[in-house]
Amino acid sequence: QDPAHRPGEEAVDPYIVAEANAGVAPFEGTEMLEAFHGREGSDRIVDGMLDRSVADARIAEIFVATDMVRLRRTLKEQFCYILNGGCAYTGRSMQDAHDDIGLQPADMGALVEHLQDAMDAEGVPFRTQNRFLAKLAPMRRDVVTR
Numbered sequence: 098q099d100p101a102h103r104p105g106e107e108a109v110d111p112y113i114v115a116e117a118n119a120g121v122a123p124f125e126g127t128e129m130l131e132a133f134h135g136r137e138g139s140d141r142i143v144d145g146m147l148d149r150s151v152a153d154a155r156i157a158e159i160f161v162a163t164d165m166v167r168l169r170r171t172l173k174e175q176f177c178y179i180l181n182g183g184c185a186y187t188g189r190s191m192q193d194a195h196d197d198i199g200l201q202p203a204d205m206g207a208l209v210e211h212l213q214d215a216m217d218a219e220g221v222p223f224r225t226q227n228r229f230l231a232k233l234a235p236m237r238r239d240v241v242t243r
C-alpha cells in the first residue's frame with residue numbers, strides 16, 4: 098500500500114517511509130500507553146485535539162486545505178508509536194509535513210492547549226501529560242518555522 102496515496106486520502110508527494118519520520122524514539126515499557134488508556138484512548142486524544150483545533154478560530158484556517166482523514170490517521174500512528182503501542186508510523190517527517198505551512202509559536206501554543214484539554218478529558222494524569230509534552234518538545238524546531 099502506497100503510504101503517499103492511501104484509499105480515501107488525498108495523494109501527497111512521494112516520500113521514504115522510516116521510523117525516524119516520527120521525530121522521536123518511543124517511550125519504553127507499558128506505563129505511558131496504559132496511562133493513555135491504550136490505543137483506543139490515544140486515538141480519542143488525537144481526535145479530541147484535532148476537533149478542538151479545527152473549532153479554534155485562532156488556528157482553524159491552517160487546517161482548511163488539509164486532508165483531515167490522512168492527518169487523523171498519521172497522528173494516531175505517531176502517538177501510538179511514541180507511546181510504545183506497537184504501531185508503525187508511515188507518515189512524513191515533521192520537517193517535510195510542516196515546512197510549507199509557516200507555523201508560528203502561537204500556533205504551537207494553541208495546539209498544545211488542545212492536546213492538554215484532550216488528555217484531561219481522557220483522564221490522563223498530569224505528570225503523564227507532562228512527560229508526553231516533554232517528548233514532543235524537541236519537534237518544535239521542525240514544526241515552527243516563523
Ligand code: HEM
Nearest residue numbers: 156159160163171172175188189194204205208233236240
Ligand atoms: C509537536 C507538534 C506537532 C506534531 C507532533 C505534529 C504531527 C503531524 C503529523 C504526524 C502530520 C502528518 C504527516 C503526514 O501526513 O505525512 C502533520 C501534518 C500537519 N500538521 Fe502537524 N504536528 C505538530 C504541530 C502542528 C501545529 C502546531 C499545527 C498547526 C496549528 C500543525 C498543523 C499541521 C497541518 C496543517 C498538517 C498537514 C500538512 C499537509 O497535509 O501538507 N501541526 N503534523
